Amino acid sequence: MDIKDFHKATNPARTLKARNEEDQKCYIDFSEVRGEDIISTLKDSITIWNPDEPTCNLFTGHIGCGKSTELLRLQVELEAADFYVVYFESSEDLEITDVDIADVFLAIASRISKSLEEIVLEEPKKFQELLQGAWNILNSEVTGVKGKFAGQDIGYTVDGQKLSLSLGIGEITTKMKSDPTLRTKINQYLAPQKTNLIKAINQELLEPAISKLKQQDKNGLVVIVDNLDRIENTVKPWGRTQQEYIFVDQGEYLTQLNCHVIYTMPLALKFSNEYGILTQRFPERPKILPMVPVKYSDGSIHQQGLELMRQMILARAFPNLAPEDRLNKITDIFDTPATLDRLCQVSGGHVRDILKLLNPWIMKDKKFPLQGNTLEQIIRDQRNDFSLRLSAEEWQLLRHVKETKEVSDDLGYQKLIRSRFVFEYRDQGELWFDINPILAESEKLSE
Template sequence: MAINLREFFKATDPSRTLFINNGSDSKYYIDFSSVRGGDIIQTLKKKITFFQPDEPTCTLFTGHIGCGKSTELIRLQAELESLGFYVVYFESTDDLEITDVGIADVLLAIARRISQSLDKIILEDTNKFNALLQGALNLLNSEVTGLKTKVPGVGDVGFSAEKEKLSLSVGIGEITTKIKSDPKLREKINQYLAPQKIQLLEAINQELLQPAITKLQQQGKTGLVVIVDNLDRIDNSPKPWGRPQQEYLFVDQGEYLTKLNCHVVYTMPLSLKFSNDYGTLTQRFHDDPKVLPMVSVQYPDGSIHQEGMALMQQMVLARAFPDLQPAARLEKITEIFDSVSTLERLCMMSGGHVRDLLRLLNTWIMEEMALPLTRNTLEKVIRSRRNEMVLPISDSEWQLLKNVKQKKKVSDDDGYQKLIRSRFVFEYRESGESWFDVNPILAEARELTSL
């Protein structure tokens, strides 16, 4: 049966997260753990389910943006739920303005998502929460002018009329929606709530988490897990006092992120691993951040990593032939590509970065508009991508890239932080050892080939 080009294009959408508990998405999923230095998700799962099921845990999970963290976290959610845990997973970018995030914003977002997810559980006593939120709502009402209606207060939307108790998810939602789109209001609320973060944590723990977990356990659940995805995407612009936002949230305020009385997994920007403050960060959290590295498609000496290459090819072929077994897919390569070597070239140029591979492939399909896809068009797509990547690179950064290409190492230097953030440099793991290399598309730039 002929491949539907439009369906193949949709299946390779790089912005799409795989929800592997969904039947159709599960057919696209490839387990890369054997070529990523181990199964990080199993490590996270064992910590929660075996080693510390009855006490709160806090884990940082990191890796390059687009390397597959969300898909793996959704796999973690599915596996934890199968073991009786109640899991609240959410993408923090839906609640937070990533260019300006405060600790109060994060705690409010978590509280909102938990209360929203557990809306059928009646909370008996939310007096501390009511007081904090009412103060925030009053502040917003005093600041908002020119609106036809005020932000709700007790007795209005956000509060149930019965005993004037707060519907937490709606009440918090009123605040988070307003402050996400208005930086001045966001600053006011953070100035109000940040000094009260201990009280906010107490309210979340005592009036939300503790009663919710008790009722979940009465319903036969093992415990509560919160997965906060996309916090790795927060911008690193400086706060008004000069502190980079990522260091402010995860280092300066990291202690508060660990204080929630349930199991929590946060995604963290990978560049923080190369920050001068990384040592302090690891003291704030009980465990070192868990890293999801690139899929190894080659070894440090440049030779092809056959297993990694084979799995990346399967990722591509599964998008075209989801119902075929892996061996049968290999027989169909020339229905999609003009040669096997063309598919290998695509996988090699991705550097083992899942989303970058899909981005190249998706663009290639759009350019070619026909099957089989040809090597000439792939090279055109690669050159175009390289031209975009080299534009912002300074002379000093080229030198850093040359160092990485030669030594396969990076250091805790601000320059390297930017290279990691920009996905100019990738991290790989092999037998417990990590090594680094330049993004293969960039590695073929004139500035690096003239070494």
């Protein structure tokens, strides 16, 4: 294998897409060692138990643990079951440092209307009335918009040509994302009307669209809102954290769309004092994608988990080989099999972090086989980087995690989870936590 091809194949920013045949050769199914096939659980909830009733599910896990890859696989499986699926990354539409509930609904409406443009729906009059108010704010605040759209209904351009609903909403959401002042003004207008906004989306977009889809022999509509777990935990002007505001205070509204919806949720909320209230807002408890275990809670090697992590790396080097044949090629890529195992173990089973170690390693060595001493240098550099971000109190919390394999709902633990200093694992239904192995080797944990 060419070293440049391997570097490209191990890009941490690239999500494996279930539709792509070459990507599927690199896909490794970790469900058996993670304790549950959560994607099958989500699929069954929609296709078997509630095909004709709206469902709302939350999906969470460490950022980078493979949620997007699994959700894209879910999309393909739902489409094979004759559901129409709208998947989108909400971070493309939302300013993740400042999100309001109206932003979320506008993003969803925009993506649905764009995806379903070929389906002819009646003019959404109530929806347009609501958006016209936002459009008026846009016209009055943004230079250049007035000349193009002033005095026109949101559904039409100045020359009388029909403007798609998705384009109309897209103009608003794009301006909102880039201009915080404008975003505040439009949210001040839309937030008090969120009930009417949801009603308009349901009655004028979702329900007629689903009716048309069923005429085309589809079983229903599923919306997957990815990357909502990435919204930052900033504090709103009234003192509420953004994550708790969206998923706890506004959680009831998130459940009111009349279609199947899956939202990704920040994992830190699982450790919030408000988590109990959050679970009351949603019909089902959040589904959690845990880490891939490469060891047990007692420190012994988890052989099956380690083997799957090996295959994750080897599949990117030798996608066309059978798993057992790839094992014979380890020393074509690494100086020793032990070096590959070291990479897998120090990643803690985090599927993006292992690539974040491997990708710069490839750039440093520039040739095969990759040398173990280079990996150790990268590990030390990353450990030093992590250590600089930790306070004395946080080191004490890490010592507690190391000893007990548990965390509490303390705000300090929320930061440790969010920053990937602590990982969550499942073992035959039992939950346990451990320190990121890169930090676990720090001498400070023994102080």
